Amino acid sequence: MVSAAQAQSKGSTDATALAQSYRHRLHQVHPRRTNHYRLRDYLQFDNQRGDITDWYNQRVTLVTEDFVIGLVEGLEEEVGSASALVMYRIGEEWGKRDAVVFKQHFEQEYQRELRKAALTFILEAWWWPFTTQGWGNWEVDLTEQKNGFMFINIFDSVVARTLGDVGKPVCYIYAGLFAGFFTGLIQKPLGCIELQCYAMGETYCKFLVGKQDRIDAAAFWQNEGATARDIEKRLRQGELVKR
Amino acid sequence: MLRQLEKLSLEADGRYARAEELEFLKNYLAVAEQRISAYEKIRDAEEKILDQVEQQLRAKSPHIFRKGNQDYSAVCRRDRKHVLRLAAAAMLFADLEALREGFLLWYRTIIKAFRDEKVAQVTYQVLPQAVNQVLDGEEVPLMQPVMALTQSILGE
Numbered sequence: 103m104v105s106a107a108q109a110q111s112k113g114s115t116d117a118t119a120l121a122q123s124y125r126h127r128l129h130q131v132h133p134r135r136t137n138h139y140r141l142r143d144y145l146q147f148d149n150q151r152g153d154i155t156d157w158y159n160q161r162v163t164l165v166t167e168d169f170v171i172g173l174v175e176g177l178e179e180e181v182g183s184a185s186a187l188v189m190y191r192i193g194e195e196w197g198k199r200d201a202v203v204f205k206q207h208f209e210q211e212y213q214r215e216l217r218k219a220a221l222t223f224i225l226e227a228w229w230w231p232f233t234t235q236g237w238g239n240w241e242v243d244l245t246e247q248k249n250g251f252m253f254i255n256i257f258d259s260v261v262a263r264t265l266g267d268v269g270k271p272v273c274y275i276y277a278g279l280f281a282g283f284f285t286g287l288i289q290k291p292l293g294c295i296e297l298q299c300y301a302m303g304e305t306y307c308k309f310l311v312g313k314q315d316r317i318d319a320a321a322f323w324q325n326e327g328a329t330a331r332d333i334e335k336r337l338r339q340g341e342l343v344k345r
Numbered sequence: 346m347l348r349q350l351e352k353l354s355l356e357a358d359g360r361y362a363r364a365e366e367l368e369f370l371k372n373y374l375a376v377a378e379q380r381i382s383a384y385e386k387i388r389d390a391e392e393k394i395l396d397q398v399e400q401q402l403r404a405k406s407p408h409i410f411r412k413g414n415q416d417y418s419a420v421c422r423r424d425r426k427h428v429l430r431l432a433a434a435a436m437l438f439a440d441l442e443a444l445r446e447g448f449l450l451w452y453r454t455i456i457k458a459f460r461d462e463k464v465a466q467v468t469y470q471v472l473p474q475a476v477n478q479v480l481d482g483e484e485v486p487l488m489q490p491v492m493a494l495t496q497s498i499l500g501e
Contacts, residue, residue, distance in 0.1 A: 137431075140447035222458035230451060 124159050136211065139234045156231065158207055167264040174265065174272070189274035190281070197282020204228050204283075216287075221247075228283065236260055237276075251312030251337060253297075254280060259307045262300035271299040273307050280311050293317035298330035310334075315342060346373050346439040373439055376487060383484035384437040387429065390479040395425055397475040402467060409464055425468065428452070428495065429476070436491045444491065449498040456499060469500035 124130055126146045128138065138144055138157055145162060146155050154162040177185040205216050208227055216224060221244065229240050238258040246252060259273045273296050281294035295317050298308045308330050310320050319342045320333050328336075349369050353362060387394065399422065402409050410418035435444035456465045473492035477485050 137448045137451050139451050140443070143447055220459065222460075223455065226454045226458045230454070 124157075125155060126157055126159065129157055134211075139230045141234055144231065144234045156235075158203075162235070170261060170264040174261065186274045190278035193275040193278020193280075194282035194285075195278075196275075197279040197284075198286045199282075200228075200279075201283050201286025224287075246338060249337075249340070251310060251316045253334065254309040254311060256307040256309065259300055262307055265301050267303050268301045270302060271296040271307075272301040273299055273309075276307070277309055280309055284311050295320050295324070297324065297333055304330075308334075310337070348440060348442065376483075379483050380437050380439070380487055383480050383487055384433050386479050386484070387433040387476060387488075391426065391429060394429060394472075394475045394479060395422055397478070398425060398468065398471050401471045401475070402464075405467060409467070421464070421468075425472070428469075428499070429472070432476075432488075432491045432495055436488050441490060441494055445494060445498065449495060453498050466500040469496040472496075 124133075125148075128135070128143055128146070132138075144157050148155065154164065156162050174185070174189075177188055181188055204227075208216050208219070208224065212219065212227070222242070225242055233239055237260055238256045240257070241255040243253040243255075256273070256276060259276060261273045261275060265272050277294040277296050281292055284294075285292045291314065292311055293314050293316075294309055294311045296307060296309050297320065298304045298306075300307050310317065310333070316337060320337065323333050323336065346369070353366055353370075357366060399418070410416055410421050431444060431448050435441055456462060469492075473489070473496065476488055476492060480488060
């Protein structure tokens with residue numbers, strides 16, 4: 103099961119008042135609760151209204167693997183090879199908007215400014231709702247952050263798991279999501295590329311997030327046949343494509 | 346237990362539950378008084394347990410709560426208190442799954458995010474001993490699986 107939430111922004115900064123405005127019953131009762139990522143805690147199934155909302159009142163839709171296949175294959179049918187770019191752009195726009203909404207939620211929930219919190223903590227706070235809603239567990243490697251790039255591993259990508267071993271990267275929506283979110287978070291343009299994918303027979307998906315020159319270099323090496331490990335090694339050694 | 350009750354109420358809707366379906370309820374009720382007693386003892390001795398854990402941690406490493414020039418002992422105590430309360434509730438309701446899914450897996454990532462794995466490892470080795478000291482012989486086995494789960498996830 104995977105779910106997608108539609109972003110809604112809130113204007114006020116008063117945490118308790120906002121919590122009271124939530125329809126989510128658990129959130130109303132425990133506005134300061136931070137461990138709310140169990141599926142039955144995070145989502146509220148309203149039988150009367152016939153809808154599902156998350157912890158922050160965002161409407162959630164549950165979709166099947168057939169839907170994911172239909173989305174990916176339908177888009178390919180419509181726009182051909184451009185479907186990868188379309189999926190990336192969808193993810194990118196989603197990520198940019200989510201960065202804005204996330205900042206509001208984070209500052210309200212933890213009562214501290216986002217810029218004053220530890221990055222590793224911010225990232226966990228951002229990704230947990232995705233984990234709960236079926237987008238997979240992640241692992242972030244920030245060791246090269248000062249050099250302008252980072253790696254993200256996704257275990258159990260919903261797109262790759264659904265499509266199976268098709269011999270090529272398929273998680274363009276994730277790559278776009280990471281590019282958009284991190285661009286919004288640090289207010290600098292960043293890109294993302296999937297270096298290895300579960301759909302290529304790997305055990306997990308690996309993404310590179312960074313400045314565009316890093317992404318371009320990785321894309322070039324990937325087209326030349328380099329593996330994710332080769333690309334990672336070259337980037338860590340500070341190598342870029344000679345122009 | 347609550348989850349099992351919910352499952353039973355759904356599955357046995359419109360019919361009588363079979364003997365084997367009632368087994369978990371009998372097992373729970375057989376030790377329900379001990380669970381309540383253990384819960385109340387932990388609740389009443391919360392500060393004592395936390396003090397003891399803190400003493401033992403400081404004995405192992407005097408600067409265990411320091412990071413650079415910052416002292417995080419108050420934050421660590423708040424977090425241990427939170428863990429203890431949730432662990433006691435999990436024992437009371439016999440619901441390890443809710444503890445695991447609803448708290449421990451999330452909290453493990455927070456520990457990792459702050460690079461507190463080493464402190465966590467020692468903390469969740471020491472905590473069960475401090476908890477056991479306030480319980481009697483019949484109550485210790487009720488808390489043991491909760492502490493073991495907590496230790497395996499947070500203190501790995």
